[in-house]
Amino acid sequence: MSTRPITTVAPSPVDRRPRVTVLAGFSPHATEAVARSLLVTDPRLLLVRHDLTRVRDGHVRRIVRTATTLLEDETVHLVHGCVACTLSEDVLPTLVRLSRTHPASDVILALPGVVEPESLARCAAGAPVRFDSYVTVVEADGFLDELSTTDDLRDRGLHAADEDRRSVASVVARQVEYADTIVVWGRPDHRTETMLHHLAPWATQLRVGDTTTIDCTGLAARVRGTGRHDPRKPGLLGRALEGYPIGVHDPGDSMLFRARRPFHPQRLFDALPELTGEALRGRGQLWLATQPDVAIGWESAGGGISLTSLGYWLDALDAERWDEASDLRRLAADLDWDPYHGDRRTVLAFIGLDGDADDLTARLTDCLITDDELAGGSEARAGISDPFAGFFPVDPEED
Template identity: 55%
Template sequence: MSSSPQAPTRAVTSDADTRPSLTVLSGFWPAATFAVARTLLAADTSLLLVRHDLTGIRDGVVRRVVRTGGGIIEDEQVALRHGCVSCTLREDVLPTLVRLSRSHPGRDQVLMLPEVVEPEAVAAACAHCLVDGVPITNLLRVDSYVTVLDAEHLLDGLASTDDLATLGIQAADDDHRALADVIVRQIEYADTLVLWGQSREGAFDTSRLAVLLHRMAPWATHIRVDGDLVDADTLTRQLRHTHRHRPETPGVLARGLQGYTLGAHEPESDCGVVSAVFRARRPFHPQRLHDVLEDVNAEMIRSRGHLWLASQPDTVIAWDFAGGGLAMGSLGHWLVSLPDDHWEHVEVQRRLAAALDWDPYYGDRHQHLVFIGLDTDPAELHRTLSGCLLTDAELADGEQTWRTYPDPFTGCFPLGTAELTDTEGARPA
């Protein structure tokens, strides 16, 4: 068994930056997202707003609209070689941002994403796709990823079990994403969340939604806006030139592994919202965990994290629940299962987090799950999950015996992949 990895050092970088800024707006309800965009345009007439309509994307056509506070300056149909979101980003969205930065030097931009596009896809494109041989970030500074949530429809969206194809709004023929998945990923990737308007159920329900968003994304800046009375200057100060985007922050399923906040432990109900963090060192018994999958998520809006099974002790297993379905998959090896000379290929932040929490017997292996729901019982949840851990007698049998346990998850989490897999009764990620 490997010893604790050494803690790495971190470089210090300068915050000085004179490039025009790019604010990325996402949100599943375009009326609310566009209302925020119009407000920003009203406060700054030099601002450029870029939008793409994906209605015809499966036929290889998108519509691009560029506007300022004074009106539309571009409105064009764009033909794509392939009808998909990644092609749209690569072939038109990023080139448009670069072109505008050159033709309108010094003017900031806002990119409003179509409702089915996840902001992490844009971040990946900005990081890896070149325009005219250079990264887009050579010309523009990505300032913030802002997600706008419509208070009137948010809870229904999070609770929905529909997928995009059923609703007829999928971004490609092979787009099998669930509606709730898209909303959750828009929320969790953002560094800034705007709760727009009021719930149709009244002030208490609006406050409950605000608490829910705080529990789902405790790392984000949270802003509430009454859609009937908006101060454009105030909202602009809250959303632009904030320098909130941190491209080094990992995706939500890897946050806990790299030492970032995965969720807040708030077991006391606030407006009916409960957030419970479950952590343990012992492994789960595979059959006992499988038997409670439906029960532990029955009242949850969202649960996420990572775990380890006694029968598969080398594998970090992702846990991803939203919209009534659970997906699980491999996040690679635990460091304790790797030869020392492989550690240098692991993220620096991951090694640092492991070093700070290293156990002489378990190494970096542990359970870290977050559950967020309405009117749930966190004590009962903890009892249920604790009952799935190995007992003292089972621990004493040792790892070679654990690997022989009957395992309903056999073959679901192959090492060397990072794909999520259906569990019984679950939906694909």
């Protein structure tokens, strides 16, 4: 018999703070219907929502209620009228306050239709609020139309600030992609179901509103108290850097493109109009031959494209700075390290293809630098024409 002393591990403290379930969705009707369906199942449950109709004038209406009682209906005056100000100046303070004044009440936070849940998650980083799940409500009827429209929010009078130039398609896509749970309101066709799966293969999908009655208790059991939200998971553009999947390869509807050599900036620039029209949604990371230090995020939707700096590749940093990256990112880099390129790699997902996946792969491959250009070394690549020069600062003070 072993004579070693028995050691005990203290159990982790139980988090008894109220749980916040975040509801996002571009359709106010569907999101409100799901919120009210959840509200009637628990008399202590609180519903918080904000009306952004006058946000550009610096006014936001906050409503807090239970299933039977209106607790608050106030107009909040903001210093600057925008979504970020609303989240930081009122939404988060309201959640913190309610968790203290109503410690026995969980909260449903119904975001306005133009708010992306990842924006809330960024603002909430480190806040003393217990986010249980991020749920996106999708109205089956019209979802594909919104995902394929070329309208901007401004075209519909929905922009949340004068400088808000987001497209409808990008907002709809981001709301679905960040969700850990998707509630489909109505009766989706096969195409809609497929698109939702490819946009967010990591999310749990539920369907309601396709019959004359709604099982509110059953819906609440599958949406509330799931603990599906992982606050450590990065935003979508940073997921490939940390080894998370960003899509599935299904040549009929979606594809993944991977490469361990950089893009030729001029050829990529010239091909952008064709590439953005090949799929309803594109996302991921890439690198350019003329800017080898910076990882570049790619987003395309509604016929438009956004390219943004994701910071330095680890291989471009001194080893002592690697601790600035997360454990998962360092692990992902180590598992896929290239002796020549380090952790530099392109990973792009294209969803809702309107063409041939093999043809799109060939077009992207044609935009990469050639063997001869690669053999020329960094000095030769530095002389390549770069239409993206200066677009991707990695110094936060320059961004």
